[in-house]
Amino acid sequence: MNALLLIGSPKGKKSASYMLGSKLADGLRDHGVTVHEAIVHQELRSEEKTGRLLDLVDSSDLVVLAFPLYVDSLPAQLTRFLEQAVGRGDRVTHAGRPRLAVIVQCGFPEAHQCDTAVGICRRFAESTGLGWAGALAMGMGGSLGEDFRKLPGGGKNILDALHMTAKSLAGECDVPDEAKSLFARQLMPRWLYTMGGNLGWRLQMRENKAKRPIGYRPYAQG
Amino acid sequence: MKALVLDGGRECDLLTPVAVLEMISALGERMDDVELVPLRERAIAMCTGCFGCWTRTPGECVQKDDAREVLRSYVASDFAVYVTPVTFGGYSSLLKAMLDRCIPVLDPRFTVVGGEVHHRLRYRRYPKTIVLGTLPSPDPETERLFTSLVARNGLNLHQTFEAEVLVGVTDPASARRYADQLLDRAGVTA
Numbered sequence: 001m002n003a004l005l006l007i008g009s010p011k012g013k014k015s016a017s018y019m020l021g022s023k024l025a026d027g028l029r030d031h032g033v034t035v036h037e038a039i040v041h042q043e044l045r046s047e048e049k050t051g052r053l054l055d056l057v058d059s060s061d062l063v064v065l066a067f068p069l070y071v072d073s074l075p076a077q078l079t080r081f082l083e084q085a086v087g088r089g090d091r092v093t094h095a096g097r098p099r100l101a102v103i104v105q106c107g108f109p110e111a112h113q114c115d116t117a118v119g120i121c122r123r124f125a126e127s128t129g130l131g132w133a134g135a136l137a138m139g140m141g142g143s144l145g146e147d148f149r150k151l152p153g154g155g156k157n158i159l160d161a162l163h164m165t166a167k168s169l170a171g172e173c174d175v176p177d178e179a180k181s182l183f184a185r186q187l188m189p190r191w192l193y194t195m196g197g198n199l200g201w202r203l204q205m206r207e208n209k210a211k212r213p214i215g216y217r218p219y220a221q222g
Numbered sequence: 223m224k225a226l227v228l229d230g231g232r233e234c235d236l237l238t239p240v241a242v243l244e245m246i247s248a249l250g251e252r253m254d255d256v257e258l259v260p261l262r263e264r265a266i267a268m269c270t271g272c273f274g275c276w277t278r279t280p281g282e283c284v285q286k287d288d289a290r291e292v293l294r295s296y297v298a299s300d301f302a303v304y305v306t307p308v309t310f311g312g313y314s315s316l317l318k319a320m321l322d323r324c325i326p327v328l329d330p331r332f333t334v335v336g337g338e339v340h341h342r343l344r345y346r347r348y349p350k351t352i353v354l355g356t357l358p359s360p361d362p363e364t365e366r367l368f369t370s371l372v373a374r375n376g377l378n379l380h381q382t383f384e385a386e387v388l389v390g391v392t393d394p395a396s397a398r399r400y401a402d403q404l405l406d407r408a409g410v411t412a
Contacts, residue, residue, distance in 0.1 A: 009271060010271045041268070070269065070271075071321050071322055073313070074318075075269070076268045076321075079313070079318045082309075083232075083309060083314070083315055108338065115370075116370055120312045123364055193339075194332040197331075201277060210280060212281065214330065214331065217281055218281040219281070219293060219297040219298070219327075219345075220297070220346075
């Protein structure tokens with residue numbers, strides 16, 4: 001089986017999306033799947049690169065989109081790539097039926113805030129003749145660092161969900177419901193996440209030596 | 223009263239230009255000032271996810287392109303109208319690129335809206351938002367998804383957005399009727 005991991009975050013390999021997606025890719029490789037990886041915004045820089053990536057989509061058995069929630073939806077870069085894939089709809093459809101799976105995380109605590117983005121990916125799959133394998137969605141993405149072991153509980157729920165999903169997808173099955181539920185489980189109480197987040201913005205401002213107050217209004221009238 | 227219209231139509235799009243023209247015409251009869259921004263003609267880079275607009279230059283994106291002027295105009299408007307081809311239940315990538323660049327109008331600190339966590343508002347007032355989508359043929363699931371996306375976007379700005387999807391509408395008279403109905407619903411009066 002050939003799989004393609006598409007990272008939809010503009011932060012590329014420095015992103016939480018890559019952290020999650022590459023862990024799933026490792027799990028797929030452990031089950032004998034050949035996995036290619038691509039950072040979508042880098043492949044949009046020329047028609048040639050985009051064309052090559054679309055060819056890779058055509059020749060894959062499984063495509064995994066890993067992205068952060070931007071304004072309740074997919075980042076614009078990923079939306080543009082999907083538009084281009086539909087522009088070549090015949091090729092995608094006629095080359096067989098690659099299946100599409102999704103990993104999405106948002107910066108709010110509630111995983112259900114990702115539902116519209118998952119729905120959009122599903123409609124894309126249905127529009128292009130791709131099979132729909134399901135989605136893992138989580139909130140509190142702002143707490144994902146570079147190391148799962150630093151997460152509350154060592155990130156066990158996330159890692160278990162990714163392992164389960166890798167095994168299932170490698171066996172040509174869908175994302176298991178148990179994995180969806182584990183992945184969506186809150187990493188910490190909501191009050192703690194929001195308090196830590198609010199403090200985090202201040203700390204980043206200090207690191208960046210921001211000269212304006214956090215609530216500055218550059219476009220205010222009068 | 224001012225309205226800002228963000229046109230997310232692509233070059234090859236046949237439906238969205240009719241929707242845009244008729245929306246502009248309907249707004250023109252109710253507003254003193256209507257500004258149209260055809261996004262395909264503007265240099266608007268995609269958000270890089272750096273959060274510089276919150277933690278480096280609060281309220282302003284670190285990328286210096288046309289998005290800054292669009293945001294300035296947005297904050298000064300009474301109504302913002304998005305017109306877009308419905309794309310898998312979402313917005314076109316052109317409109318989405320601009321919306322991703324709108325996060326500087328929010329304050330990064332968290333608050334609770336409708337039982338969910340969202341960001342605080344940066345400004346005291348925001349334009350009332352109206353969304354007009356176009357679809358070539360009936361597709362109830364895509365329409366439902368689009369409507370729920372628009373509703374979720376409303377929560378981000380602590381308001382209720384008004385939305386309508388024009389299905390297969392190519393004649394100006396029908397597009398105008400839908401535009402008027404939508405503006406009536408949104409409370410846009412002359």
